[in-house]
Amino acid sequence: MGPLSVAWALDIASTVHEHTLSNGLKVLLVESPKAPVVTVQIWYKVGSRNEVMGRAGLSHMLEHMMFKGTERNPKGTFSRIIRKNGGNDNAFTSQDFTAYFENVAADRTELALALEADRMQGLQLNENEFQLEREVVKEERRLRTEDDPQSSLVEMLFAQAFLMHPYHWPVIGWFSDLNAMTLDDLKAYYDTYYSPNNATLVVVGDIKAEHLIGTIKRLFEPIPKGPTPPVQKVTEPEQRGERRFVLRREAELPFAMAGYRVPNYTSDDSYALTILESILSHGKSSRLYRTLVYEQKIALAVGMEYNLLQTDGELLYCFAVVKPGVKIEDVEHALYREFDRLQDSPPTEQELQRAKNQVEAEYVFSQDSNFRQAMVIGQAETVGAGWRHIDKFLERIRSVTAQDVQRVAHQYLTAENRTVGTLLPTAPAADSNAVSEHINR
Amino acid sequence: MIAWMAFLTMLLSMAPLGNAQAADINPIRFVMPNGMTVLVQEQHSLPIVHIHALVKAGAAHDPPDKAGLANLVAGLLDEGTTTRSSHQIAEQIEFVGGALQAKAGEDFTTASARVLKKDTELGFELLADILLHPAFAEQEIDRVRSLILGEMQSEKDDPGQVASKAFKQLVFSNHPYRWPVTGMEDTLPKIKRADILQFYTREYLPNQTILTIVGDITADQVRTQLAKRFGAWKRGENGSHALPVPPPLEKPIVKLIEKDLTQATILMGHVGISRTNPDYYAVTVMNYILGAGGFSSRLMDSIRDNQGLAYHVGSHFEANLMPGPFIVSLQTRNEAANQAITGVVTELNRIREAPVTDQELSEAKAYLIGSFPLRVDTTSKLAEVLSLVELYSLGLDYFSRYPKLIEQVTKEDVLRVAKQYLNPARYALVVVANQHKAKVKS
Numbered sequence: 108m109g110p111l112s113v114a115w116a117l118d119i120a121s122t123v124h125e126h127t128l129s130n131g132l133k134v135l136l137v138e139s140p141k142a143p144v145v146t147v148q149i150w151y152k153v154g155s156r157n158e159v160m161g162r163a164g165l166s167h168m169l170e171h172m173m174f175k176g177t178e179r180n181p182k183g184t185f186s187r188i189i190r191k192n193g194g195n196d197n198a199f200t201s202q203d204f205t206a207y208f209e210n211v212a213a214d215r216t217e218l219a220l221a222l223e224a225d226r227m228q229g230l231q232l233n234e235n236e237f238q239l240e241r242e243v244v245k246e247e248r249r250l251r252t253e254d255d256p257q258s259s260l261v262e263m264l265f266a267q268a269f270l271m272h273p274y275h276w277p278v279i280g281w282f283s284d285l286n287a288m289t290l291d292d293l294k295a296y297y298d299t300y301y302s303p304n305n306a307t308l309v310v311v312g313d314i315k316a317e318h319l320i321g322t323i324k325r326l327f328e329p330i331p332k333g334p335t336p337p338v339q340k341v342t343e344p345e346q347r348g349e350r351r352f353v354l355r356r357e358a359e360l361p362f363a364m365a366g367y368r369v370p371n372y373t374s375d376d377s378y379a380l381t382i383l384e385s386i387l388s389h390g391k392s393s394r395l396y397r398t399l400v401y402e403q404k405i406a407l408a409v410g411m412e413y414n415l416l417q418t419d420g421e422l423l424y425c426f427a428v429v430k431p432g433v434k435i436e437d438v439e440h441a442l443y444r445e446f447d448r449l450q451d452s453p454p455t456e457q458e459l460q461r462a463k464n465q466v467e468a469e470y471v472f473s474q475d476s477n478f479r480q481a482m483v484i485g486q487a488e489t490v491g492a493g494w495r496h497i498d499k500f501l502e503r504i505r506s507v508t509a510q511d512v513q514r515v516a517h518q519y520l521t522a523e524n525r526t527v528g529t530l531l532p533t534a535p536a537a538d539s540n541a542v543s544e545h546i547n548r
Numbered sequence: 549m550i551a552w553m554a555f556l557t558m559l560l561s562m563a564p565l566g567n568a569q570a571a572d573i574n575p576i577r578f579v580m581p582n583g584m585t586v587l588v589q590e591q592h593s594l595p596i597v598h599i600h601a602l603v604k605a606g607a608a609h610d611p612p613d614k615a616g617l618a619n620l621v622a623g624l625l626d627e628g629t630t631t632r633s634s635h636q637i638a639e640q641i642e643f644v645g646g647a648l649q650a651k652a653g654e655d656f657t658t659a660s661a662r663v664l665k666k667d668t669e670l671g672f673e674l675l676a677d678i679l680l681h682p683a684f685a686e687q688e689i690d691r692v693r694s695l696i697l698g699e700m701q702s703e704k705d706d707p708g709q710v711a712s713k714a715f716k717q718l719v720f721s722n723h724p725y726r727w728p729v730t731g732m733e734d735t736l737p738k739i740k741r742a743d744i745l746q747f748y749t750r751e752y753l754p755n756q757t758i759l760t761i762v763g764d765i766t767a768d769q770v771r772t773q774l775a776k777r778f779g780a781w782k783r784g785e786n787g788s789h790a791l792p793v794p795p796p797l798e799k800p801i802v803k804l805i806e807k808d809l810t811q812a813t814i815l816m817g818h819v820g821i822s823r824t825n826p827d828y829y830a831v832t833v834m835n836y837i838l839g840a841g842g843f844s845s846r847l848m849d850s851i852r853d854n855q856g857l858a859y860h861v862g863s864h865f866e867a868n869l870m871p872g873p874f875i876v877s878l879q880t881r882n883e884a885a886n887q888a889i890t891g892v893v894t895e896l897n898r899i900r901e902a903p904v905t906d907q908e909l910s911e912a913k914a915y916l917i918g919s920f921p922l923r924v925d926t927t928s929k930l931a932e933v934l935s936l937v938e939l940y941s942l943g944l945d946y947f948s949r950y951p952k953l954i955e956q957v958t959k960e961d962v963l964r965v966a967k968q969y970l971n972p973a974r975y976a977l978v979v980v981a982n983q984h985k986a987k988v989k990s
Contacts, residue, residue, distance in 0.1 A: 142572070144921055174843070183849070186842060186844065187843070187911065190841065190842065190911065190914075190915045190919075191844075191910075191911040191914045191915060192914070193914060193915060193917065193918015193920075194919065195919065210922065238856075239853070240856065243856050243859055244859075246879065247859035249811040249879070253809075254811055255705070257705075359705050389642070391638035391642070392635065392643075393642075397635070400695075401691075404691065407702060428698075428702060430698050460643070464643060464644055464645045467645065468645025471664060475926045476925065476926055535808070
């Protein structure tokens with residue numbers, strides 16, 4: 108394919124140092140000596156897909172509690188220690204994983220590792236801290252979802268598309284589940300999932316792998332192996348026929364979404380779906396932007412999301428912000444017409460090559476940062492694909508044909524396989540937009 | 549818009565550590581015969597090149613009745629040139645997996661190209677084309693304008709946007725910083741093609757532009773590209789850009805905006821400082837301790853960790869060419885609005901009344917100095933920072949001076965700047981909420 112040398116593409120495979128400690132902790136190290144900085148990330152194989160009905164949001168709640176201290180590093184000290192050493196730390200939770208990270212100067216790597224080792228099993232869960240933090244998480248839910256019409260629609264889309272599978276509920280959880288949660292729930296969850304045999308440690312940056320593995324063994328190997336976490340076995344039944352729902356609430360503009368059930372990295376179709384997503388939605392030259400935004404001028408914004416690195420088969424979904432004065436049905440049908448077009452005839456060679464070039468260029472740009480590189484490795488490993496999948500991915504992307512794209516459009520972008528959600532704005536209440544000003548408060 | 553992961557906090561940049569230590573930043577600077585200032589930082593660890601142009605004209609230079617002009621001009625740059633259609637530009641840059649972006653701010657406008665090394669030539673060609681030869685076709689003007697108007701409408705669903713717009717109008721009542729960069733619903737429609745051409749011709753000049761190149765390219769290669777692509781750009785008359793200094797508020801002012809939401813979005817603050825204020829570094833340390841230090845800050849500790857009132861709370865000095873706003877922002881459930889406001893005022897008073905502790909001071913300095921490489925950790929971030937160093941005349945030794953500038957701040961400085969630049973008696977307060985439930989005391 109030309110533009111990129113294979114050497115770049117194979118960078119990952121040639122540089123990852125893999126170790127498995129005696130307690131089962133997987134360690135993946137990448138030496139990237141371009142600057143004396145390091146990112147440390149620890150990935151736990153637990154996310155909202157491991158939760159049970161009635162306790163949605165438990166993974167994310169526990170993520171918040173992980174900053175509440177251990178015997179050795181009490182409340183408030185964790186982030187403070189990292190910060191006063193010039194580093195940043197944080198964490199994120201998704202459907203499939205919970206991950207913690209520290210970005211530090213290379214000579215502070217051990218400090219970050221020691222803190223992560225300490226809280227892998229030393230967390231002190233305290234009732235008062237839990238009560239306070241639950242309020243913080245509820246504020247987070249209000250901020251992200253409750254008061255945001257589009258986010259509310261996304262949440263409903265997953266709830267409609269997945270009836271049985273835990274992808275049904277949001278990562279942040281429902282209010283009622285957050286209220287029902289107890290400290291005992293958190294303790295049991297922590298004991299079940301936070302163990303070396305359920306985690307992957309990724310370190311990328313100015314390190315010497317041979318030297319660092321000794322430090323890692325010293326810090327992490329004393330942690331005993333934990334129980335084998337239960338396997339999440341729920342399989343979502345096949346979808347038979349379109350599902351539709353409507354969200355009516357105060358909002359300025361209508362918003363439409365359509366989600367299609369698609370496979371993950373385990374299917375060969377995932378590569379063609381990745382190319383399809385790019386052709387339809389990446390940039391101003393993409394089909395959806397070109398048609399709906401530029402030519403027909405019926406949408407303010409359009410987009411499509413597909414990520415093959417999911418533990419279970421997920422959704423490919425598209426969305427459109429409807430332009431003022433335009434009917435939402437017209438926008439929805441315009442989206443489907445673009446899918447029909449791809450089913451009727453394969454993309455052009457130019458489109459196919461552009462999509463491939465974008466995937467490869469993005470991969471090179473991602474190496475500009477240790478953090479993003481560690482993200483890709485950690486996610487591939489945690490969802491079950493394995494970090495070696497990254498190289499396979501680039502090779503398989505190159506071999507996707509125009510006919511492959513047409514075929515997956517046919518197979519997945521069908522009415523039978525879709526869940527459609529529309530946000531229909533209602534008029535604001537009578538006293539809305541009232542404004543008052545007071546001087547001399 | 550659609551977040552997959554529920555992040556613990558949004559305060560921290562998710563951006564990664566990357567490829568530069570402060571000590572390694574030693575750009576070459578020169579001025580072209582046409583007056584364009586050029587900065588080049590070679591970085592050969594990855595085959596990527598970032599080209600970043602900063603034009604010293606922004607929304608603050610809009611005519612008040614045509615607010616949104618600078619932003620509309622920036623938005624039209626890549627929507628067609630004299631030799632390329634909008635579609636051709638997108639097709640060319642996206643075919644190679646590159647990116648082209650243009651964006652107006654208050655004081656200046658930026659336009660940039662990001663490409664792989666093998667596409668360096670194309671990157672320079674396209675960036676120069678959109679900067680030197682934009683067509684401003686009538687149909688593109690109408691199209692882009694209607695998109696911006698639509699986005700403005702959409703932003704009314706975002707309480708943060710609603711609050712921010714109201715806040716700026718209160719704080720900068722007679723100053724160009726009062727309008728949003730995008731303009732307003734009653735000013736944007738008034739902009740004619742002639743206005744666009746006039747603004748472009750007057751402001752987009754090589755002698756008003758800083759071009760910064762970071763990546764896998766040599767200074768010689770840059771010179772070759774510049775001669776070829778930017779050599780013909782003609783110097784022009786430099787208009788006066790002096791902006792007035794925004795006056796402080798004379799009285800406290802409260803604005804309550806009704807919206808049927810579960811949370812109250814609260815903004816409090818007043819006029820802050822300019823980037824060239826010599827107290828900038830003392831203010832940076834003070835504000836870190838007050839509300840910019842993530843989980844180490846007093847506001848976070850009090851409002852979030854000890855009272856459980858908010859997911860996010862922070863304070864920010866927007867140091868522009870002229871003093872921009874100082875803002876404390878948070879969101880809390882409607883019913884807790886008064887408690888949160890009281891909590892903020894308590895912290896503002898506390899940092900003005902008593903010195904910070906030795907530990908707070910040393911931890912703030914350690915973070916600000918130690919994390920400096922984080923702020924220049926990708927080619928695009930470094931290009932942006934370099935262009936600002938030039939804009940604010942900080943000098944190319946800024947990167948080695950910065951640790952000293954922070955280190956020399958004392959507890960007395962922190963107390964002095966807190967007293968001088970924080971004013972809990974004369975501030976603007978904006979609350980977007982279900983006011984019936986929030987019952988903000990006035």
